[in-house]
Amino acid sequence: MAYSLGLGLTNECNLACAHCYRPTDGTFRLSLSDVRRICESLPIGSANLGTGENGLHPDFNAIVEHLVDRGILTGLTTNGYTVQVMPDPLLKSLREVEFSFDFPSPQDQDRFRGPGSWDLAMRAMERCRALGVEITIIAVMMRTNYRRLPEIARLAHTHGANFRLNVYQPVKSDAYSMTYEEFWEGWRRLFEAAGLVSTTEPIVNAMLGLNSLAGCACGRRTVRVTPKRRVIPCVYWQGDGLPLERLWELREAIFQSDDFCAARLVPAACRGCAFEASCAGGCVGRRLLAGDMAAPDPYCPIIRHHELHMTARIAPGKALLKSGSACTTILRVDGHQGTLP
């Protein structure tokens, strides 16, 4: 099996967004030799660079070259800064570049992410587009923007970008968490405006009746290595994880380590649910952050005996690098085809 690797080369960043999960208790970095050894320890099909702004790492170029030279499909998530400091050939070697937009207007984006952040991301995105690099707009669904996601989906369409959506995870505070009602209202509004390409967000997949997953990717198909040199099954993992050195010894057996096994546990309350095999309890990171990993996804309607009716149109589209390695959803505003039950 070829795994998806999530790499945080550094936690450093040029911005300081209020919702961000990156640690800020010091400066931490993986080294080029760490990345080399990670690649030797596991069969890796794809890698995504996230956590901080990776271009701030002094060996960023060499690390990307190494990943690409090994035939690993390599993607980057950025606020625009990293693209700005990359030479054209390196940029063109990336499989995909994701740009974070949390609001659909320059004023709101700059208010949230800091002055100039809209222009920085837009300029970098246009540069990628001109170079023929696959571009994606990635948004985080939060209490402050869940009504405005259709506008961000349209922004992506206008700029020739894919559109991918994650849900806010209360790693540092629950200031941006949505209530149960807000969460499903956000999805309802989105599905009215955009077609669904794919969703690996287990509870959304279940409520659309897709039943197309085998649990979330965390603990199963993806490995995350943090700038603190820890190996964790999910980017939002709260425990310490394993020191990177353990990966050298365990190699693929890392998936049998305690944290990875815990990430795969299906809550007892989910037994007998029609979506048990596919949803498998929902997003494990969210369950963990809600305070009880052994309880079902806090946004699960089944457990509340709430009859939720959610439908979506199917839209054509391609699988993106992160489709299978995170609880995430890809949408598209044009070309609706077919209807889900």
Ligand SMILES: C[S@@+](CC[C@H](N)C(=O)[O-])C[C@H]1O[C@@H](n2cnc3c(N)ncnc32)[C@H](O)[C@@H]1O
């Ligand atoms: C941590 S950033 C790192 C890459 C880059 N600095 C950027 O902003 O795109 C990667 C993605 O995680 C998102 N993110 C940050 N904090 C989050 C949280 N608490 N829950 C969900 N997504 C979060 C960001 O909005 C961004 O889209």
Ligand code: SF4
């Ligand atoms: S730009 Fe990215 S890494 Fe930096 S603070 Fe914002 S979300 Fe976090």
Ligand code: SF4
């Ligand atoms: S009961 Fe469990 S498996 Fe069923 S939909 Fe809810 S979280 Fe998913």
